[in-house]
Amino acid sequence: xxxxxxxxxxxxxxxxxxxxxxxxxxxxxxxxxxxxxxxxxxxxxxxxxxxxxxxxxxxxxxxxxxxxxxxxxxxxxxxxxxxxxxxxxxxxxxxxxxxxxxxxxxxxxxxxxxxxxxxxxxxxxxxxxxxxxxxxxxxxxxxxxxxxxxxxxxxxxxxxxxxxxxxxxxxxxxxxxxxxxxxxxxxxxxxxxxxxxxxxxxxxxxxxxxxxxxxxxxxxxxxxxxxxxxxxxxxxxxxxxxxxxxxxxxxxxxxxxxxxxxxxxxxxxxxxxxxxxxxxxxxxxxxxxxxxxxxxxxxxxxxxxxxxxxxxxx
Numbered sequence: 001x002x003x004x005x006x007x008x009x010x011x012x013x014x015x016x017x018x019x020x021x022x023x024x025x026x027x028x029x030x031x032x033x034x035x036x037x038x039x040x041x042x043x044x045x046x047x048x049x050x051x052x053x054x055x056x057x058x059x060x061x062x063x064x065x066x067x068x069x070x071x072x073x074x075x076x077x078x079x080x081x082x083x084x085x086x087x088x089x090x091x092x093x094x095x096x097x098x099x100x101x102x103x104x105x106x107x108x109x110x111x112x113x114x115x116x117x118x119x120x121x122x123x124x125x126x127x128x129x130x131x132x133x134x135x136x137x138x139x140x141x142x143x144x145x146x147x148x149x150x151x152x153x154x155x156x157x158x159x160x161x162x163x164x165x166x167x168x169x170x171x172x173x174x175x176x177x178x179x180x181x182x183x184x185x186x187x188x189x190x191x192x193x194x195x196x197x198x199x200x201x202x203x204x205x206x207x208x209x210x211x212x213x214x215x216x217x218x219x220x221x222x223x224x225x226x227x228x229x230x231x232x233x234x235x236x237x238x239x240x241x242x243x244x245x246x247x248x249x250x251x252x253x254x255x256x257x258x259x260x261x262x263x264x265x266x267x268x269x270x271x272x273x274x275x276x277x278x279x280x281x282x283x284x285x286x287x288x289x290x291x292x293x294x295x296x297x298x299x300x301x302x303x304x305x306x307x308x309x310x311x312x313x314x
Contacts, residue, residue, distance in 0.1 A: 002079040003030030005144075006050075006086075007072070007095065011041055013087040015048050015156035017149060020114050022049045022157065024083055024123075027116035033081070035072060035170075037065070046165035048157040053167045060175075067176040069095055073102040075170060081144045083123055085114075088148040096148045106140035108147040123147065128247070128270060152194060152253055152274070193243060198224025199254045199275070201245060202238075204231050205261015205282060205301050209238045214305045215260055221312045227252065229268050245271040260301045264289025281305070 004025040008014030014034065025032040031051040036042065042053045054075065056068050076084065076099070084099070086092040088110045100107040108125035112135075115124040123145040129136035140146075193199055200219040202212055212226070219226045226243065233244040245252055247267040257275035261282060262268065269292050272278060280293035281304050290296045297304055 002081050003028065003032060003051075003083075005033045005035060005076070005081040005084045007035045007084075007092070008038075008041070008045060009087055009089060009091060010038075011044060012156070013089070013151055014041075014045060016151065016154045017085050017087060018045070018049045018157040019154040020149065021083075021085055024114065024116050025051075027118070028082055030082065037068065042167050046167075047159050047161065047163050049160060049163065051165050053165065055167055055169045057169065057172045059173070062179045062181075063173075063176055064178055064180050065091060066095065066098070066178070067173045069098050069102070071170055071173045073099050076103055076144060084144045084146045086146075086148045088150045093148050096146060100146050103144060103146075105144045105146045106142060108138055108140065111147045111149050112153045114147060114149070150251065152251060193225045193227045193245070193252055194250050196225040196252065196254055198222045198256045199227050199245075199252050199258070199272075200224055201257065201259045201262055201272075202226060202228040202232050203259060203262030203282075204229065206232075207302075209236070211302070212238060214301070218258070218260075218305055218309060218312075221309060222256070222258075224254070224256070229262055229265075247271060259289055259293075260305065262289050263287050264292060 004021045006017045006021045008017065021032050032049060033052045033054060034045040034050040035054045036045060037056040039055055042055055045053055059067055086096045093109060096107055108127060111125040111127050113126040117124050117139065120141055122139040122141040124137055124139045125147050127136050200215050202215050206212060215226050227245050228239045228243050230244050230246055230249065233239050233241045244250060245268060247270040249271060251271045253274040255276045257272050258279045264287055278293045280289040280296045281301050282289060283300050285298045
């Protein structure tokens with residue numbers, strides 16, 4: 001057995017996985033290994049806590065990242081890690097499922113918390129259930145125990161300047177019959193709501209698209225970013241999808257979240273459950289968001305927001 005493995009897609013989510021990976025590796029008194037295809041980040045992962053890096057060779061331009069799956073699975077069969085963690089991104093979930101299938105391994109998806117149960121030699125995984133209305137805990141006792149971890153479930157690991165480790169290269173994968181024809185960058189909003197300290201969220205209480213300037217002005221006054229619920233981005237197309245908060249969209253952890261005209265369905269509340277302070281403005285006193293809010297204002301957002309702006313200007 002070779003301890004805990006992490007597949008790092010990038011430095012940001014890789015550092016989050018290192019945080020929990022390091023804890024689990026210490027629990028089972030073993031090493032932490034990071035698998036990456038980004039050679040320039042190998043030493044960085046060691047500095048952030050990895051004991052070893054397994055470096056995948058660069059792929060030809062026409063090969064998809066999924067070409068690495070047979071190489072990773074074969075190395076896992078040889079070394080048999082106790083625990084194997086990936087990020088719950090689109091790529092991470094696909095690769096995790098396919099690697100788990102090849103290894104006949106147990107896999108917990110979209111996990112928000114992981115614990116090592118010493119008495120059972122099992123990995124316990126918490127994941128949201130019934131659309132975020134409940135938390136399901138599952139245990140896996142057979143290696144390799146695999147899990148995909150939801151982004152921002154853990155704080156990024158801190159840098160350790162004196163950390164030392166080793167780097168080993170993995171063999172090149174066989175050419176895949178699937179060819180990558182082109183890459184097109186997806187257009188995104190200017191700010192990243194998942195990193196914002198203040199989020200002003202737009203709900204269906206807004207009457208027309210031009211009125212969104214009210215939310216933009218409030219977000220600007222607070223030094224924050226605007227976000228939205230799924231109907232605003234998907235049904236009405238008023239804002240891009242990367243600004244949508246919810247179970248199947250972005251999850252945020254701001255110091256301050258302000259929901260304007262947001263009803264607060266469970267799928268949306270799942271995306272803001274880690275916000276430090278939640279403020280709700282809605283003219284419907286029975287809106288579900290008030291049950292989750294620290295502060296609630298029952299009123300017309302078209303009257304409340306200008307008064308908030310006036311108070312902020314003082």
